[in-house]
Amino acid sequence: MDPYIDPERLDAAHPFTSRKLANMLRGNSEHASRAEIVQGLPVKITLQTTDACNLDCPHCQIPRSQKKPSMSERVLDRVVEELFPTLIELHPTNLGEPFMWRHFERLCREMAHHGVLLDLTTNGTLLDDRRINWVRPIARDLKVSFDGATAATFERLRRGAIFAEVCANVRALVAATPPGVVALQMTLMRSNFREVPALVRLAADLGVSRVKAYHLFSFRPELDAESMVGESEAWPPVLAEALREGERLGVTLQCAEPAGRSDDVGPAACHLPWHETWIDLDGAVLPCHSHGGDTAGNLLDAPFLTAWNGSLYRGIRKAFAADKPTWHCEGCGMNCTKSSEHAPVPYDHESFLSPEGRGAMPASPVRWSARMRQFDLTGRRDGR
Numbered sequence: 001m002d003p004y005i006d007p008e009r010l011d012a013a014h015p016f017t018s019r020k021l022a023n024m025l026r027g028n029s030e031h032a033s034r035a036e037i038v039q040g041l042p043v044k045i046t047l048q049t050t051d052a053c054n055l056d057c058p059h060c061q062i063p064r065s066q067k068k069p070s071m072s073e074r075v076l077d078r079v080v081e082e083l084f085p086t087l088i089e090l091h092p093t094n095l096g097e098p099f100m101w102r103h104f105e106r107l108c109r110e111m112a113h114h115g116v117l118l119d120l121t122t123n124g125t126l127l128d129d130r131r132i133n134w135v136r137p138i139a140r141d142l143k144v145s146f147d148g149a150t151a152a153t154f155e156r157l158r159r160g161a162i163f164a165e166v167c168a169n170v171r172a173l174v175a176a177t178p179p180g181v182v183a184l185q186m187t188l189m190r191s192n193f194r195e196v197p198a199l200v201r202l203a204a205d206l207g208v209s210r211v212k213a214y215h216l217f218s219f220r221p222e223l224d225a226e227s228m229v230g231e232s233e234a235w236p237p238v239l240a241e242a243l244r245e246g247e248r249l250g251v252t253l254q255c256a257e258p259a260g261r262s263d264d265v266g267p268a269a270c271h272l273p274w275h276e277t278w279i280d281l282d283g284a285v286l287p288c289h290s291h292g293g294d295t296a297g298n299l300l301d302a303p304f305l306t307a308w309n310g311s312l313y314r315g316i317r318k319a320f321a322a323d324k325p326t327w328h329c330e331g332c333g334m335n336c337t338k339s340s341e342h343a344p345v346p347y348d349h350e351s352f353l354s355p356e357g358r359g360a361m362p363a364s365p366v367r368w369s370a371r372m373r374q375f376d377l378t379g380r381r382d383g384r
Contacts, residue, residue, distance in 0.1 A: 001024070016115040019085055046278045048094075048280045049096075050096040051067040051281070052097065052101070071101070079299065090119065092118075099126040132176050146184040170207075184206075185214075187213075187214065196255070216228065219354060229353070259345070261346055265346065270320070270332065271334075273313060283300040291378070312327075347364070349364070
């Protein structure tokens, strides 16, 4: 089963729910048997709807001047028609601000009509009553990027956002959605990681019951000095304090684990080739966020199933069936399991630092970046 969805949040009375659950069970069975050709469709997709953003954060993967491309409505039409009846959850863009996409309201309407749940990451600046009403009926996991617990740190790192205004928007979002849906999410850096315990206290004050904090991915040499990856002394006590504050205040934490060794994790088999897919703004179908420029097909050229059971996906699944992952799968943290939420794990500096910052650093046997890693821009094409 895909651990990144929550089928229990589906509306049991919705007309599409039975189809979604049957599709999920089919995918679970095909994952268990390592089927090369599958009948089950993805239970979750990441839809790269837009790169655009109204902020100019210094640690963003794409400079604001280049954040222009957006998905056409033609791609959305194909996704709705082919995937929504069986889809459980959708994440709209991990590159831009979802509310900047001109078709986002329609996306929310289609999701509500088809009973699809929303996994959203937003900077929180555009959360007015109108937009909150768009997401309220489909909300499953709403993460607000919050890179500082103080106004000074927040506004330095979330350039263009006003701390007090975003706090007020979060309060309104919490009031309009079911308990436990909203989370504050921090990008951990040397200049803000000590504020995580204070972020837990801020979350409790805003009515938020979840805090997430994951490592920075450095895309430029000037950001390498901000990386906390592999930090063995400073981060663990701050994490411990944050966990104590969370227990005291009733706030659940999901944070970057302390640095460990390869033998701190056990074996697992990635579920993504049987349960999830990424669709880029031009309609390209991608098997993983770490795709290296390889595409399985394009929704504007052929039906989704052509890509889903095409040569790239079949090759990936066949390698897993032989217990010899290939493509970009070998050594990936998605093929590992840890003993508990915040147990130590091995970190791969080469995935978190800029090419210049990696130097001659030896490759790690485990790429623990896994789900936290940013979307690969290699070979990305312009929108149609």
